Amino acid sequence: MNQPVPSKLTQSAAWKALQQHQAEIAPLQMRDLFAREPERAREFSLEAGALLLDYSKHRITGTTLALLADLARQADVEGWRARMFAGEHINASEDRAVLHVALRAEAQAFPAGNDVMPLVRAARQRMRAFSDALRGDRLLGHSGKPMRTVINIGIGGSDLGPRMLTQALWRHADAPQAVRFVANADPDDLAHALVHAEPETTLFIVASKTFTTGETLGNAKLARAWLTQGLGSETAVMKHFAAATANVKAAGEFGIAPELCFPLWDWVGGRYSVWSSVGLPLAIAIGMDRFEQLLAGARAMDAHFLAAPLAANMPVLLALLGIWYTNFFGAATHAVLPYAEALRELPAYLQQLEMESNGKCVDRDGQRVDYATAPVLWGSVGTNSQHAFHQLLHQGTQLIPCDFLVPGANTAAAAENALAQAAALMAGKDAAIAQKRFDGNRPSSTILFQTLDAHTMGQLLALYEHKVFVQGIIWNINSFDQWGVELGKEIARTLAAQPATGTAATGLDASTDALFARLRGWRR
Ligand code: F6P
Numbered sequence: 001m002n003q004p005v006p007s008k009l010t011q012s013a014a015w016k017a018l019q020q021h022q023a024e025i026a027p028l029q030m031r032d033l034f035a036r037e038p039e040r041a042r043e044f045s046l047e048a049g050a051l052l053l054d055y056s057k058h059r060i061t062g063t064t065l066a067l068l069a070d071l072a073r074q075a076d077v078e079g080w081r082a083r084m085f086a087g088e089h090i091n092a093s094e095d096r097a098v099l100h101v102a103l104r105a106e107a108q109a110f111p112a113g114n115d116v117m118p119l120v121r122a123a124r125q126r127m128r129a130f131s132d133a134l135r136g137d138r139l140l141g142h143s144g145k146p147m148r149t150v151i152n153i154g155i156g157g158s159d160l161g162p163r164m165l166t167q168a169l170w171r172h173a174d175a176p177q178a179v180r181f182v183a184n185a186d187p188d189d190l191a192h193a194l195v196h197a198e199p200e201t202t203l204f205i206v207a208s209k210t211f212t213t214g215e216t217l218g219n220a221k222l223a224r225a226w227l228t229q230g231l232g233s234e235t236a237v238m239k240h241f242a243a244a245t246a247n248v249k250a251a252g253e254f255g256i257a258p259e260l261c262f263p264l265w266d267w268v269g270g271r272y273s274v275w276s277s278v279g280l281p282l283a284i285a286i287g288m289d290r291f292e293q294l295l296a297g298a299r300a301m302d303a304h305f306l307a308a309p310l311a312a313n314m315p316v317l318l319a320l321l322g323i324w325y326t327n328f329f330g331a332a333t334h335a336v337l338p339y340a341e342a343l344r345e346l347p348a349y350l351q352q353l354e355m356e357s358n359g360k361c362v363d364r365d366g367q368r369v370d371y372a373t374a375p376v377l378w379g380s381v382g383t384n385s386q387h388a389f390h391q392l393l394h395q396g397t398q399l400i401p402c403d404f405l406v407p408g409a410n411t412a413a414a415a416e417n418a419l420a421q422a423a424a425l426m427a428g429k430d431a432a433i434a435q436k437r438f439d440g441n442r443p444s445s446t447i448l449f450q451t452l453d454a455h456t457m458g459q460l461l462a463l464y465e466h467k468v469f470v471q472g473i474i475w476n477i478n479s480f481d482q483w484g485v486e487l488g489k490e491i492a493r494t495l496a497a498q499p500a501t502g503t504a505a506t507g508l509d510a511s512t513d514a515l516f517a518r519l520r521g522w523r524r
Contacts, residue, residue, distance in 0.1 A: 004370035007363065009476060014071040021067055022328040029441050030057060031427045048304045048314045049297070050456045051463065052448040057426040058321055058401075059329070059443055068320035069310045075474045077316065084469065085306065087111035087267070091480035092364060098480050099267040100465070101302050103275035104295035104458070116267070123263050123277055128288040130242070130262070134203070135175045135284060141200050142236035147177055149197040152281040153190075153219045154207030155183040157270025158244070160352050161461075162207075162282045164345035165274065165294070168457055171342070173285040177203075181281070182223075185215040190222055199230025204241050206256065207278050209264050211247035214489065220254065244277040269480050271352045272465060290454045297458020305466045315466030318403075321445065322467070323474055325401045326375050335393065336379035338405040339418040342452055346405070347379035350464055357468045357479040364476050373475045379403075383417045394425060394438055402444040405460070407452040422446050 009015055034040055034056075044056035083090050087097045102116045109115040133139040137146035152162060163181040166173070173179070180193045194202075204223050208216045224241070228234050234255075242260040243251040251261050262277030274282070275295060283291040301315070310316050325331035334354075336347045358374035380388065382404070393400055402425065406418045421444075428440020447463075449456050472479030495506060495516065500523075506516050 004368040007367065007370050007476070009075075009474075010370055012071075012074055014067065014074040018064075018067050018071060018324075018328055021064060025059060025061065025064060026329075028059065028061075030059060030443070031440060033061070034426075046312060046314055046317065048308070048463075049300045049459050050449045050451075051314065051459055053314055053317065054446040054448070055317060055321060057422055057444050057446070058324075059441065060321075060324065064324065065311060065317075065320075068324060069316075071323070071474060072310050072316060072320060072470065075476070077310065077470050077473050080473045081306065081469070085111060087114045087116075091269070091478060093478055093481045093483070094266075096480070097267040098269065098272075099265075100269065100272035100275060103268065103273075104298040104302065104462075106299065116265070119263065119265065124288075124292075126262060127277060127280055127283050127291070130260075131280065131283040131288050131291075134177065135287060137176060139203075140239070141203075142231050142233060142239050143200045145200050147203045148201040150175075150177045150179045150203050150205065150281055150284055151190075151193050151197065151223065152179070152181045152205045152207055153183075153216055153223060154181075154205075154244075154278070155213060155215045156352060156356075157273050158207035158209065158213075158216065158278055159183040160271075160345070160349045161274025162279055164343075164349040165279070165282045165457060166285045167345050168340075168342045168452065169282070169286050169290070169454055171452075172290055172454065174287065175285050177284060179281050179285045182219050183215065185218060187219070187222060190219050190226075194223075194226060199227050199236075199240075202227070202240060205244060205280055206241060206251065206254070207244040207280075209246050209268070209270050209273065209278075211243070211245045211250035211254070214492070217254075224255065242280070244280055270482075271356055274461070286454065293454040294458040297455035297460075298462035299458070300455075301459045301462035301466070305462070315463050316470050318445065318463065318467040319470035319474070321401070321443075322375070322471060325399065325443065326372050329399055330372075331375060331399045331401055332372075333376040333378060333398070333400050335400050335402040336377060336405070337382050337385055337402055337418070337421075338379070339382040339414040340405070340407050340452055341381060343405060343407075344381045347377070349461075350379075351377050353464055354468055356482050356485070358472050358475065358477060359484065360475075360477040360479075362477070364478055369475065369477070371475070373477060374471070382421065383414055386417065386421065390421065393421075393442065399442065402442075404444055404446045406446060406448050407450070407456075408448060409451045418446070 041056045045054045084098050087099055089095050089097050091098050102110055102120055110117050140146055159181055166179050182190045182193045206220045224237055227240050237255040238257045241256045243256045244262045245251050246264040248261045264276050268276055305315050336350055338346050354374050354377045360373055361369055363369050404418045404422050406415050408415055425442040425444055426440055428438035431437045468479055506512050
């Protein structure tokens with residue numbers, strides 16, 4: 001691999017100013033800043049729609065923010081933002097537009113010159129008609145019974161979004177169907193989902209933009225066999241399988257009826273696709289009206305992202321704070337801590353969003369970068385997380401910026417714990433015994449919102465999407481491709497194609513040969 005040469009970014013005036021500023025500010029204690037600045041909490045907080053972001057517990061001053069905003073300006077974040085919303089092919093390595101924002105738009109025509117809204121509106125109407133019929137027990141299976149189980153088969157972006165939101169919004173779910181999700185290549189996943197399902201009353205949705213993903217097709221074939229054996233009919237597939245895909249031809253060849261193929265387009269990245277027909281299982285669970293509220297929430301965040309000045313722009317602020325710690329404090333990870341049981345799948349969703357988007361070491365010009373890009377994103381729900389890994393957050397050797405996500409209305413005990421954790425991380429506590437000392441000065445953002453509903457979730461997810469976008473622009477990487485997942489897929493295909501008997505030489509390496517031989521021995 002070619003060695004990094006000094007990049008324009010690290011040689012830039014804005015970057016160098018931040019490096020110098022970091023050296024000056026690093027010794028400052030946040031608790032002293034709070035003591036000195038009575039207005040700090042008010043000054044470093046921002047409301048956008050339903051979300052209140054408190055970013056006062058960061059190792060920043062007004063100067064830090066001004067210098068970070070210079071970095072965003074230098075990278076032309078505003079210009080790139082305009083290019084994305086104009087439908088330019090900013091996903092250059094795949095020569096594609098990046099238009100997931102169109103999926104939640106309500107403009108008559110968007111973007112100018114390449115209007116995709118007729119497609120989007122038609123897809124929404126079809127989702128509504130289908131989910132209404134299913135929820136109203138008007139969509140019957142092969143033997144005339146209404147559906148009682150919906151199983152989404154997909155992986156990555158075709159799974160994580162609808163799975164997470166169906167969990168997050170379970171209090172708003174009022175469908176007569178149970179909605180389940182299957183992703184893993186391990187057939188145990190499907191087997192578990194089928195435990196309480198009956199072939200007569202089960203609908204499968206095969207969600208795959210490409211309709212070529214090995215795990216999804218493998219599970220879909222197993223599901224089809226389970227269904228056709230259970231019902232004693234091959235044609236039952238036409239009534240018990242739907243698809244969310246950009247590859248209608250392949251879905252048709254699988255046996256899915258054209259009227260049950262819901263569209264996707266190449267200008268929607270998988271991890272940005274929950275707003276599309278990939279959201280169908282969610283629309284079934286909560287109803288299309290609430291699904292439209294989700295879209296409206298995201299649309300409100302899009303409007304904020306487009307209009308707010310950089311220094312008062314929530315996604316931009318989150319992006320810049322992340323860059324501050326990743327690139328100037330050497331933070332290697334970032335924790336997301338939702339204080340709501342309903343948000344327990346959110347860290348996994350954000351992992352794909354952030355790490356598949358910005359886990360890149362080559363910039364848009366093909367040069368190896370000489371700076372860190374996406375940190376490892378991880379996390380879990382509070383308060384469970386407090387009894388698992390917060391020890392390390394408080395007293396470990398690493399600086400780990402945290403996002404506390406706190407719905408206020410129905411989880412009072414959890415919310416108070418979130419505030420307590422953020423306060424403790426920031427202020428620390430002195431003690432005579434070293435082991436009992438808390439250094440503090442550990443940064444966190446707190447995002448507070450009143451209720452956990454579809455509109456708020458739309459805002460929250462769009463907030464993180466745009467954060468990722470801004471970071472990608474500043475890091476000069478393409479956030480919208482994912483070539484890094486291809487090599488492993490290719491090798492897995494090679495291994496799967498090996499004959500069951502004969503030499504275990506895989507053509508790879510001695511370690512893989514030995515492991516493969518052992519596996520084959522066990523299976524014999
Ligand atoms: O392997 C990564 C990936 O391509 C993701 O980007 C995507 O969300 C997932 O696989 C599923 O892809 P598909 O929807 O085409 O099955």
